[in-house]
């Protein structure tokens with residue numbers, strides 16, 4: 001008999017029962033936020049069902065909070081519907097006895113930043129949240145998946161999810177990356193290589209020397225984008241990097257319990273003889289700083305490359321979507337991507353708003369400042385930290401001062417311009433260098449044009465006023 | 476989900492065919508954060524005029540049909556958008572059974588997710604029920620176990636229903652309800668994990 005994959009092991013450890021060909025999978029941690037939960041709680045009330053495990057549930061307010069004036073409280077949120085959703089969440093979690101970090105609390109922030117930061121995210125767990133980028137938590141070797149509102153209700157009521165098992169896909173990145181290349185570039189290059197449907201029906205395990213070399217922040221960035229490759233979830237097996245990150249966090253075990261937990265966590269890896277349904281192998285040395293040119297995360301190009309011609313695509317439907325994407329993005333086939341002038345720069349989102357992301361962007365900003373350069377005059381640039389704690393740490397390290405000195409706006413935490421549900425959004429036709437995860441039409445505001453890239457690349461674009469190779473700028 | 480077994484209730488006749496979900500619950504009521512409370516928007520444009528004043532002649536506004544629990548409606552009930560707000564609104568208003576000669580697919584499915592019983596009868600049977608509903612006696616009996624509708628005058632009509640759906644409806648089982656039949660397994664699983672991974676148990 002062949003060995004088990006990491007995914008197999010987590011799955012097997014959580015199957016409670018089988019019914020009608022579906023597994024009833026136990027959920028260890030349920031993260032919730034204001035947008036996808038109101039009807040779920042209403043459904044529970046209507047059926048007279050309690051929340052089964054409030055202690056396994058954690059709530060934050062992130063999707064539609066404004067990124068300024070949070071200390072004024074929810075009552076001061078200008079958008080009436082956003083305010084109502086935030087107030088509804090507050091009432092629901094209070095009634096159910098669920099731990100909640102309200103807007104303005106230093107521990108609040110984007111749900112996928114908060115879980116790991118608090119130590120609630122742990123290896124070998126099953127984690128769900130009514131948000132597709134829940135895959136982020138897979139960086140810890142946890143099976144983390146996004147779910148819909150009816151499933152949120154199901155998990156609240158039963159602490160389980162009904163599901164069929166997915167396939168195993170392993171993406172191995174060998175070698176060492178060149179300078180200026182990091183997790184975001186890996187992630188975009190992988191989506192580019194396998195396509196946005198490449199991971200459909202699968203759970204991706206990321207492996208290889210280059211993945212091992214990533215920090216926890218980097219692994220979170222990588223797993224965050226697993227969903228953009230169509231996968232249900234992304235996974236990285238836990239190792240010393242994981243344990244070092246977790247040690248001493250508010251919700252991680254302490255003392256003897258830590259040792260016991262550690263022994264358990266160390267069992268979560270793919271056996272040498274485990275069989276994957278599919279394998280993809282990349283070499284880190286082949287990956288350049290990468291940006292998107294179109295309206296799908298698979299539309300990637302090396303920053304040194306050119307905007308592709310629609311004719312270069314294999315199938316007629318790809319050619320048509322490429323034409324449409326070029327038109328929407330206001331780009332011409334064959335033009336160097338580095339010629340694209342940007343109006344807005346957004347550094348933030350659950351992909352890239354952690355301390356390491358802010359440090360790498362700040363390093364670029366500082367280098368520019370020391371060379372007498374500022375954010376280009378026509379660019380509106382903002383940094384939105386992922387949580388109150390990230391913001392505090394960045395301020396202790398003086399990163400905010402660097403950002404402000406070169407002309408970045410330093411905001412309060414939240415999802416912000418990642419989805420433009422709060423007032424931070426693009427105007428029609430505006431071009432944005434963004435560290436977020438979706439470049440869909442209208443994602444950051446109606447008619448807005450999004451180019452996805454790493455924090456260092458986004459900071460460089462802010463200074464140059466156009467997309468630019470950060471390696472050139474740092475020379 | 477509430478179980479549906481047997482219902483003795485007033486029926487209200489809604490003779491129109493092709494009532495779509497937009498008419499059942501207009502879009503201005505979809506911004507809600509609740510499933511409850513949608514009854515106020517049920518058939519809003521039928522029940523109220525532009526000024527928001529009740530239209531006295533609409534069937535659900537008439538005294539003899541107040542508190543109706545069964546709606547007898549024309550053909551192809553529930554067509555249009557897939558909004559689950561439509562069954563939510565009917566239930567919130569107090570209607571837990573709709574009888575018609577046919578239903579739109581998605582609406583029909585949504586009913587079963589929410590404990591609203593859609594009953595399909597032959598067109599002439601629906602006609603007969605409507606005639607009786609327009610008379611003086613409005614109390615109808617819908618028996619899901621027996622798969623019958625008994626009219627106020629005692630005429631009995633039988634109807635077809637998928638046996639699995641029937642079983643779930645009788646017990647009030649939705650996906651959550653179904654999973655909760657394994658509640659003991661979940662209890663056992665939880666107590667095992669509490670022993671093997673005690674650090675996960677928060678005070």
Ligand code: SF4
Pocket residue numbers: 062063110111112131132133349350351414415416418419436437
């Ligand atoms: S930052 Fe964006 S992708 Fe992440 S949770 Fe918020 S809205 Fe979703």
